[in-house]
Amino acid sequence: MHPAAPEELSGLVDAYTQTAQAIMDLAYPCSxxxxxxxxxxxGWTVKDQLSHVVALEAMLIGRPDPEVDVPAYEHVRNDTGRLMERGVELRRERPDAEVVQEMQQVLARRLGQLKDLKDHEPENLDEAEMDSPLGRVPLLRGLTLRICDLWVHEQDIRAALGRPGNLDSAAAAVFTQSVLDALPMIVVKRAGVQPGRVVMVELTGPVVARAGVRVEKDENGEPHGHLMFTGGTDETGPIPVIGKTTSIQMSTDAFTRRAAGRRSTDDLHYSVHGDDQVARRVLDALVVTP
Known part of the structure; x- marks a missing residue:
């Protein structure tokens, strides 16, 4: 994949900072x-997106929102969605400028914390943890999750405002990599692709990537997805029989918008070489957000 997604603390903090700053830059000139x-x-407007960012980042600096009742909105489908809706509901009646001002204050403090973390990296990084909306998680995993969330909402805002950008950023690479890492589960568990088949995903850019899943049987005879092109000897195995490989090609924007659950398969622009039905099942199953 190019550009490659950062994996070390310094690169993740830089990606976090860049996408958070991009959200602030998008908010300031809004009418x-x-x-x-x-x-x-x-169910969310541009202001609701900003409110969501403020609520989660405020929690991470130790200033959680007070409890608030969430009406039975049609777009709130589960407990996680209800949890995410609280910060939005709390700010729905507040003036737009007040939400932007709060975001500036909260993110300034949060990004300051991250800079300190970057400058004073924990000695036992593998054991370090951080808070998240769903509890304590390993530090690098938590930063990755927050980067993915921030970047997806940055893209939500950009699409609504007609201001595309940052599709080749480090945060874009982090989100793209997180989806590619989930491909074996998506292809086998969700899409039900059978052993003996290969599914390829090729992204044409701005983040350029190529990933593949070879579906095999495990020792119990159950389907197992083997992620290809990750290194090692005889990584791709034997060339699959003609007619058993399905290759899906699309842009980074199409791939990430579908993975975020923002666009339906019918709304995507993509091309397929191989089995159209397999491709359709994989794309229908691609969503990784709650």
Whole structure:
């Protein structure tokens, strides 16, 4: 994949900082009409997106929101969605400028914390943890999850405002890599692709990537997805029989918007070499966000 996703602490903090700053830069010039624009995230406007970012980052600096009742909105489908909706509901009646000001204050403090973390890396990084909306998680995993969330919402805002960008950023690479890492589960568990088949995903850019899953039987005879092109001897195995490989080609934007659950398979622009039905099942199963 190019550009490669950062994996070390310093690179993850830089990616986190860049996408958070991009969200602030998008918010500052917004008019009242801009704040009210609907986004591809169901039920949320541009202002709601900003409120969500503020709520989660405020929690991470030790300033959680007070409890608030969430109405039975159609777009809130589960407990995780209800949890994410609380910070948005709390700020729905607040002036737009007040939410932006709060975001500036919260992110300034949060990014300051991350800079300190980068400058004073924990000695036992593998054992370090951080808070997350769903509890304590390993530090690097937590940073990755937050980068993915921030970047997806940055793209939600950009799409609503008609201001595309940052599709080749480090945060874009982090989210893309997280989806590619999940491909074996998506292909086998969700899409039900049978042993003996190979599914390839080729991204044409701005993040350029090529990933493949070879479906085999494990020692118990159950389907198992083997992620290809990850190094090692005889990595790809024997060349698959003609007609057993399905290759799906699309842009980074199409891939990440589908993986974030923002666009349906019918709304995507993609091409397929191989089995159209297999490709359709994989794309239908591609969503990785709650």
């Amino acid at each position: 009242d009409a801009d704040f009210a624009k609907p986004t591809e995230c169901p």
